[in-house]
Amino acid sequence: MPEVPETPGADGAVGNGAGHHPHPGAAVPLDAPQFQVAAKNPRRVEGVVAVAFVASFLALAAFGAAYWQAASSWVLGVTLGIALGAFGFALVAWGKYLMPQGPFEEPRPQMATTQAEKDEFVADFATRGKIAIERRGFLVKLMGAAGAVLGVVVAFPLIRSLGPRPNQVQSLYHTKWRKGAKLTSIEGRAVKVDDIEVGGIITVFPPDDLGGAFSQTVLIRVQQTGNIVTQPGRETWGPNGYLAFSKVCTHAGCPVGLYEELTEQLLCPCHQSLFQLSDGAMPVFGPAPRPLPQLPLYVDSKGYLRAQADYDEPIGPGFWYRGGANNEYAQ
Amino acid sequence: MIDSLYSWIDDRVALSRSGRHLLDKIFPDHWSFMIGEIALYSFIVLLLTGVFLTLYFVPSSTPVVYHGIYAPLRGQTVSEAYDSTINLSFSVRGGLLMRQMHHWAANIFVGAIVVHMLRVFFTGGFRRPREANWMLGTTLLILAIFNGFLGYSLPDDLISGTGIRIAFSIMESVPFVGTYLAYFLFGGSFPGTAIIPRFFILHVLILPLLIIGLLAGHLGMLVKHKHAQFPGKGARDDNVVGSPLWPTYAAKAGGFFFLTTGVTALLGALVQINPIWQYGQYYAYKVSYAVQPDWYMGWLDGALRVMPAWEINLPGHMIPNVFFPAVLLPGLTFNLIYAWPFIEAKLSGDTAEHHLLDRPRDKPVRTALGAAVFAFYFVLFGASATDVLANYLSVTLNVVLWSFRILCIVVPIVVFPVAYKICVELRETPGAGQRKRHNIIVRSADGGYSTIAADEYPGYVKAELEPVALEEVDLVSAMSADADPGPEGVYRIPRDYS
């Protein structure tokens, strides 16, 4: 019988009230079925395992060759996959069929500690601590205060240095559109009144903010002539059949790029909010809660389309300080 | 030589003292206990493939002109992040495979965590003493979801960039601190140039460290508590029945690692995922249709779509629409998940220690509730593809959306009683879920008919073996006894399969 070191008491503590050991002192004969391998025909299983290892080896060699030859991705991946899979299969088959089938058991102590154990620990830990701070209450309070301030101060570089306060570097409430700004395509060409056909749509920006995430605007020619009035108070905003709206969806900020010409609606691709242009881009379907802000336009003497002013409300999705739609906002 | 090396090490760390005890550690063998391993192995694949990717990816928004081999991008201005990802995919040997394996592994990782969580839930594996482990696991799920989002946002492509824009809006929507949160994370307004480098360091360093740490805690608690098990086959509350760690379980688990890695490699080889070269560089004013986040965020996207257009307007302030489906809903969801062990203990009055698991049918209320809640989130996940479904089924978008709005309320209400009934029926039906056996009709001498169940296959004798206490036996001698080659081969098998 080979020398086997004594096992330490197999965390022998059996907790309170748990079962005792199932077979005290029982002898287990060597040919007990638990020690036998699980396979009915181990020779056959060994053969299968051997084949799997060989397949893995060959696939790995194929992977190496494929890599050396800069083969395409799928060849590399399939050879690698077969190599890994065959290896794994062989290992599992070995473990499942060629090892003692068991089952085996070990005792499981209950996690709950006894009251006596708890009391002992608390006595040690808490009481030592209590004695340490006894009659030094003032020190404890000072420690607490210092600790609290330390915690707050440590957070500052970690959090506050991350970025500027909102509204400091870039306004939450205004875009870069100004009175007189020409509506300019991404290539930098200003739009003239005859450039867009009826049913046409183009993304425009102020000339000093091409590609701007917040000033992006869709310009749509809904009809050939005439002012379009979408809401009371907007009598001059839609000259020569043109309408311009903020391209930033008021729901979650995606660019609202889908224009349905016949229904005169803008659809946002992200969550399918639908805006009715003739009503001033009022949301008629989907989750968007507010209409797209409209950019007031005019046509200058040379025929260029220009903005009368910035949007009359903050564009895009809402935020805490925005207040309601068309609110009196800060600044 | 190995002996002397081992001796040298052991003299310094005293491995032998506790070693044998470790080798004898028993792991229950039920297949459903291996689902967590799928997650663990996927995580290892993520780490390995991820290291490869970090060698090539450049986490920078600096614009560069693309001069690589993919013609539709040549001469275009893209970010370095996008440029390096394209080069990784096309010009680095094995790069596309590693990228695709990494992304598939991420999908499998989160999927396995969810399935594992469902297993633990439906079998009551979160009960005392495992409540803390349940909470660790839930945190791991949240971290895995976040890390996945961060990871697929790194290439700065059109689809993931749109997702980042939505994330900015969601952060902004939090009352009081929302704009601060968004501006601090982005280093300013959207899009800025800080977000890609910050996402990168979060994705490759901070979150993986957190995940590894929590995973160590999760597995450590598992070692301390020992794995729970199903009753039967000698399993009781005060023992663990299964295979020993060495060599049996090591072989099975090790093999399983290679198999899951093999599956990931095959997926990475054969199925395209996230073809960013088709999507192009992200620009804030460009967008594509038919886009969703990766599946584990799909329920959030679906929630955003089905949410009605409500918003709360207060004097001078606003709680925007996206707050409810994208902040409140996940907040409630995860708080409910965290609190569930305590809720159930309160409702059922059961505060005892449990190491034996329930079969789901034995706890029909819990099972039905879990099924209904899961169905709710599954419907939301389906709702993330409203436009694709409308196109595929040739139904209007309006009909699809309204259907989902109704389904996400009706389906859970229907699932609950159906699941409950199924559980009750399974319990009452003897032999439910067992392998069916043929019935042999036998005629008695006086003409009466009766049936007897046939054997599963000829000669089969169902042997339910008693577990052997491993600390009492010498497995070495037991295994060596068989090693003497006999006339039939390596192992002598005296067994009774008459």
Added chain:
Amino acid sequence: MAAPAGVVLLALALAAVLYAPGQSRAVAGPTAGLRSASLVDATVPNGAAALVEGRTLFDENCASCHGTQAQGSALAPNLRGLGSATVDLWVSSGWMPLANPGVQPARKPSHFTTSQTLAIAHYVGSLAPGGLPIPTVDLKGSNPAEGFSVFALNCAPCHTITGAGDALSGGIVAPPLHGVTGTQIEEAVRTGPGNMPRFSTFTVSKKQLADVVDYVTHYVEHPDSPGGGLTLGGVGPVAEGFVGLFAGVGLCVLIALWIGDRNESDGDDGGHGHGHPGDDDGPGTESPEREVAHA
């Protein structure tokens, strides 16, 4: 006996594969081969004879809805002044003749040959001034990268960045771009069929439009190159999620079902404890003289 039958079967199978409708091919039907040559000048064939042929075809196929002078009716719009490009697009893509009034027409094999289509288009275009002529696609010096950029800004919001097409609101559909020809792309962009907006030369210049045609016909219509494996339809990550869950996690769970045990013994459910004869081969039943394993 078997061999000739086998050959016939093989030939039939090959024929079925070759001629089966496929997404990545040009519109099947009598114009299939001809359409791919539409990048060549589409000039008016044979002048007056073509107009006569066009008129005949129009009277036979279109006038019942559009009126004998293409002036429109309660059933169909006025085609006068729309130009030959519009008519060429709608007829060559199979949208006309209309299969199902009330829903947006879907692409189908064209009813007419190329020359017939051109004849009809030129005839209708000749009825009244206005509209665009059939464009000539010239890809000399075109830049697919610029086309990609323009496509992403103007086309992807409806047609998706992969050209897979998708459903807009209220039954409107942005059709998939697989199988479209360069001429059809140019016609659609300039004439804005149905709910599609109209893109003028200011928005998409002639050079940019050629770039877009280059990009769409070479890259959108052949998404498998450069690769990565089986594509999942280009409808976004949701398809990848299904594959990852069912193929990925599913396969791994199936493997786990093989590796692990199952709860199969009787007596586990609901208290119906059936014992099993002969199942106790456990230790302690053997005679004491046998070798035993001791810790």
